[in-house]
Amino acid sequence: MPYAAIDGQAIYYTDTGGSGPVLILAHGFLMDHEMFAPVTAQLRAAARVVVWDQRGFGRTRFDGRPFTFWDSARDCLALLDHLGVERAVVGGMSQGGFVALRVALTAPHRVRGLVLLDTEAGAFTAEERAENDEMCRRWLESGPVDELAGPVAAHIIDDPVRHPYWIGKWRRRPKELFAEPYRALATREDVTGRLTEIGCPALVVHGTGDVAIPLERARLLAAGLPGAADVVQVAGAHAAALTNPLPVASAIRAFLTRLER
Template sequence: MPVAQINQQHIYFEDSGGDGLPLILAHGFLMDQQMFAPQVAALSPEFRVITWDERGFGQTECDGQPFTYWDSARDCLGLLDYLGIEKAVVGGMSQGGFLSLRVALLAPQRVLGLLLLNTQAGPEDPTHVEGYRLLMHSWVEQGLTDEQAQYVASIILAEPQQNAHWIAKWKARTNLQSLIAATECLLGREDITGRLGEISVPALVVHGTADNAIPVARAETLCAGLVNSQPLVLVEGAAHAANLTHAEQVNPPIVDFLRRLQAGR
């Protein structure tokens, strides 16, 4: 099993390998690296695609201690070090985008471009914070009910077949305590909108028009704040995990973006 010991965590990752432009992708909250299977299939072997499980999720073993997305950004950079990759396109969905933006602020010299999927630079909507916190504590202490699972899946996926697959994964999860640290990281993140002008690398922002977790307006703000962003790509009818449920719309602009970056290397 490919695991790298980074920042006192055991980070699980998968690497398609090859000599193509490297792209490292970070998943959204409650998901894992498998949510990028449609992108790995479409992008490799033309590009080298690395996916990984962040603290609190998937097959990564974390210490359960409090952390921030700045720590997750350092995990991403540490994984690039482990793989011997000096520069890469850095990207992610939702919380994967939160940490990717922080990678670009921490180490701009290592970022060839940013791929930002259904994400934003702002903090959590304050009207959602207590509800999300109560939901996660209930899950950890009493287990995930069918009603709760369907509610979460409707926000993230909103697609029956995918809903069933991920609900089964959530219910099979055994290490629940690490969810608390991951939840507090999500809910307590700070607003970095005012720092977007510091990021000058090429960026592609993709967002589902039916995303109820992060409104399209937040993607518009993100796109406008990044000084070298492509025009916002809207995915009609897609909810939060647009790259997974609407890959046929998401993959072509990603391929185009990566090819332009590869040509400019």
């Protein structure tokens, strides 16, 4: 299996290969590289697609120590180094988008463009922090039991056909692994005021049914990025890239074509 030894972690990734532009994608909270399988299938002919598991998720071997999304951004850059890629289109969904923004702020010369899916530049409101802290407490105490996992799956995926698969994944992982990834999510800072530092082209795609990050926040993100146009709206909830991959892939493909001109 493909792993990269990065900062004490064994970062798992997949790489389609090919001669197209490199597109590296990071998943959302509680997801992993598999969430991008439908989009990757649509983009293989247009790009070399790399997807990777962040600390605490998927197949990545995580040391369990505290980290921030700035650390995750360095993980992404180190993975590009491991692959011998100098510049890439960097993207992600939700948490993965938080990481992509920090990659662009950390190493703008490495980023050809940004693909930002159902994400934002901000942080939790006080109300959101309180609600999610309680969810974290329950998860660490009892694990993803039905009365917790079901609503969380609906919040993220909103597709009952897919819920059992992802809930099964959550239940196979030690519940203790939830703690540090959640801490990174809950304590992230608002980088809205730094968006003007990001000059590369950017694509913002958002599910019209996303209740985890409302559409208005995606509009604020796009408005703050000098290289972004209007938000591309697609049907779907927070994980629209998983549940409605065709229009998401179409938007990404068009964006990549514009970058190549």
